[in-house]
Structure formats: C-alpha cells, structure tokens
Amino acid sequence: MGGRILIIGACGQIGTELTLKLRENHGNDQVIASDIREGAEELMQSGPFELLNATDELHIREVVEKYEVREVYLMAAMLSATAEKAPMKAWDLNMDSLFHILNLAKEGKLDKIFWPSSIAVFGPTTPKDNTPQTTIMEPTTVYGISKQTGERWCEYFHRKFGVDVRSIRYPGIISYKTLPGGGTTDYAIEIFHEAIKNGEYTSFLAEDAALPMMYMDDAIKATIDIMEAPAEKIKVRSSYNLAAISFTPEVLAAEIKKHLENFQISYEPDFRQSIAESWPSSIDDTAAREDWGWEHEFDLEKMTTTMLDGVGKTLK
Ligand code: AKB
DSSP, X not given: OOOEEEEETTTSHHHHHHHHHHHXXXXXXGEEEEESSOOOHHHHHHSOEEEXXXXXXXXXXXXXHHTTXXXXXXXXXXXXXXXXXXXXXXXXXXXXXXXXHHHHHHTTSOSEEEOOEEGGGOOTTSOOSSBXXXXXXXXXXXXXXXXXXXXXXXXXXXXXXXXXXXXXXXXXXEOSSSOOOSOSTTHHHHHHHHHHHHSEEEESSOTTOOEEEEEHHHXXXXXXXXXXXXXXXXXXXXXXXXXXXXXOHXXXXXXXXXXXXXXXXXXXXXXXXXXXXHSOSSBOOHHHHHHHOOOOOOOHHHHHHHHHHHHHHHHO
16 A cells, blocks of 8 residues: 555645645655645645546546555535536536546555545435435435435445445535635535624625534544544445534524624624525434544534634734
8 A cells, every 4th residue: 555645635624634634644745735726824835735627537647646645535526506507617616526536446446535524415205404414315406416326326336346435425515715706505614714804794695504514623634534534444435424513503693702792793694594405404424423433522612612713813
C-alpha cells in the first residue's frame, strides 16, 4: 500500500479543513490538494496544489500518476440550493467526477476512495424523525437525486469490482474557517457572522425548520475515522447515516442570545425552505456507531461557543 492522498475539491468548506488535517497526520508532501480555483493561503502554502477540474478525467489520471496517488477524497460537488439553479451542470459535475474515480479504482490504480453523500438523499416520504439507515428514499432535489444515484453506484462498484469506496451522509456542516457555498443548511453559519457583525439576522428558513447538523471537527473526524477503519468493519457500501445535533433556527438563535443578549432574528423563508421541509429533522446513526465506532463531540452549546469565538477572531 502506501502512496499519496489526493483531495479533489480541496478549497471548499470541508475540503480545506480535511486537507490541513490529513497533512498534519501524513506529512505535507503526502497530501495533494486540488481544486478548480485556488484557496486559503494556509492550504496553498502547506503542500502540493494542482488546478484541477473534477470532470476532467484525463487530467485526474495525470495527477494520480504524477504523484503516485493511492487514495482519493472526492469533495467537489454542487450543493442543494445552487444545483436547483443549474440542474444539468450539477448532475454532470456530481456524477462524472464520481465515475472517474470509481473507474480508476476498478482499474486497480487506487486502493481507497472517500465520496461524501448527504441527508439530501432523503425526501418528503422518508420518516422525518430519527431517520433510519435503510428507509424510503425519494429525494426531490437535483442534488439529492445525484447523491442517491451516487450511493447506488458506489455500492455497485464495491459489490461487482471490489472497489473500496467509503461514504457518509453529511448533515449540515458548521464551520468558520471557510464559508460554505450554495447549501440549504448555510443559514447556520451565516447567522454567526451576522450576529457578530450586525447583531441581527434574517433567516431564509422558517423558525421551526429542524435539520440535522454537525460541527466541522466532528465531520473531519468521521471522514478520517471511516477511511482508517479496517475494510471488514465497513458493512454499508452505499453511505452511512451520520448524526450529531439537530436544531431549528429559533433554537440556534436562543443559544446565540445567551452570549449576545441583544441579538435579533427575523424570518423570510425562500425557496430553500421547501428543500429543508423535504429533509429529515434528525438522523439515526446507530450503524456508523456500531460498525466503525463513530462518536460525536460537539453539542449545541460547545458548537455555539466555538463558532462565536472563531467567527469573532476572523472578523477582527
Ligand atoms: C446542503 O445544504 O446542500 C448541504 C448538505 C446537507 O448536503 N450542506
């Protein structure tokens, strides 16, 4: 085994922190960052970087060969809100990139792949509370349809060709170092920036829109834990449910108010509200906990204090 790690989509919200953590764990020159655009200074300066379009199969192959890559984290994707505005572009990006990586692994050129799925694979007919690992999945968004299809292909490539692909269904990921782009759960990050800058926030989701969420450190830990687990422990080869905290905009605003007592929130739900309504409120992640020992660390209180502190420092 051995070989280097390639992150595709390294400059995005999760990609940035994942790359930095993997470089800390494996050594800077062992982890190749790539994206369609340049990213945070810390990421650009800490190790190798390649400008790479995730749909460009030939270029991906060249980069894999050039750096003797054996593991890929495919983090490039168009998220739920943006994908509704550019359905075909989202479909092409989300599916083509996955096929390029699955095929490389099928040819024996990669040992292991990480590909993120999302709570967006669920839909309005899915049980909303404590959504089981295996249940009705009728997603109504372009993003959700692409993630559900991707899950089926991952399982197929594993079963048919023995590809070691591992995946988790991310909830909304909350962080302050890199901003998210085009998701329905992004309000839970914007709210901190606006609370600190202006003392008020207008939420694009309704006050009672409960969604599963997770602090970034937990998401990174889950991603690395599932990749480091012995292959026989990974029993689900579509994608694992993963949970930490669930809350509504109203509950999050009340938590922020404990620290910023003059903070005001108002609500002007837009098209993202109907996306949120089609997703689960909370997730049952027993399979991830039992199979590969997943445990979260950040609850609502700890996430809120960490975000206020972190956003406060970045805005200084
Ligand atoms: C989004 O809101 O689109 C993403 C997700 C839940 O996958 N954050």
